[in-house]
Amino acid sequence: MQRIVTAELDLELAASIDLIFQITAAQYTPVVTENLTFSQGERVYTPIEIIDQTGSRLHRFRGEPGALAVRYDAVVDAQPTSRPTSDLEAVTYLRPSRYAQSDEVFSQARRQFRGLAGAELVAAVTDFVAGAVAYTPGLSLGTDSAVTTLMTGQGVCRDFAHLVIALLRAMDVPARYTACYAPGLEPMDFHAVAEAYLDGTWYVIDATRLADRRSLVRIATGRDAADCAFLSYHGGNLTLDRMRVDAWVAPTEAPAPTAPDDFTSLVQLA
Template structure:
């Protein structure tokens, strides 16, 4: 299946700023074409690419004050390869993190999912989050955590992913956060899902059930949303004046019932 993805960001920089972007397809994604441009009037910037241990590609630059236009487009051909996971990674993804406080939901998880393991556990956690959280764009905050979402029962894709991850870690299953492009997502935006490590492989879980998992394109992977922000900056200030994300596939993705095991393509 061939997929095309685009992202457009207009950033108003109030002063010179150290800018870090995570909007490109991950290193493991097979690309047949790709272009990232960073322009400010007549000036074009070249970013330094940094690849982390999970294959996420970060692009860093120091930009001057003014409007910076970020444009990205890529064509994805074929399926991504699964990199070998180290023992250190699985340990990292078992620990509580900023937005996935598995220690705080430990008692609930152990009580609710007692006796479940493997793919049966993954399906049960995904179903619980899908039915107990309401998708509510604009109402959750960027500082909301898994605990907040469980209390309010509302959120967006990042919040669904955080709850899934926290509950799975509380059940001793390594789980991580994935930012991605999602063809057929409605409303279209950057998307977030969870991955769980079972039987030596990573399996993707999307409790929002808003886009078929078979067409997702990985951007960044980390402990939670703090590791996968599409824009972060230091030493200055900026405003996101405009953002447009799009993703589409040349053919329909296979039907997804969201309960069967699936790996990120």
């Protein structure tokens, strides 16, 4: 299964700014073709690529004042085998983090999911978040956390992911945040899901149930959204004038029929 992903961002830089983007497919993704450009009129920037310990690719450069056009497109092949996870990573994803405060939801998690473990626990947490949170674009803030989402009962994909992560960590299951391209997502945007570590393997959880987990393309992985922002900047101001994200499964001559994602089975996102 090949997937085609694109991202277009138009920004207005008010000053000389240090820019860091995370919009490309992650390091271990089987990319067939890929194009990434940062242009400002006749000027084309060549970023420094930084790859973190999870394989997330960061592209950094200093942009000058004016209009900046960011364009990315890639064709991605079938998913590869996941890379090994170190003991340090597993421990890191057990700890509370800025947006996934597992220590603050500990008591509720222990009461609600008492006696559950493994795949049964993951399914129970997924069902709870899917039922307790309403998907409400435009009503949540970038500073909202798992605790906020639990209190308000509303949010977008990042909020669903943070709550899943916090509850799983409270139940001693390593859990992490993943930004991705999601073919079929409606409304289309950069998407966020959670991953749970069971028996040496990471399994993807999407409590929004808005996209088929088997078609996702990994962009960035971290403790929470703070590690996976598609854009961060330092030293000046900017305006994001336009953003367009798209992702779809490439048509084939003879597509094999597949059942819809049931969102309960264990699925890997490599």
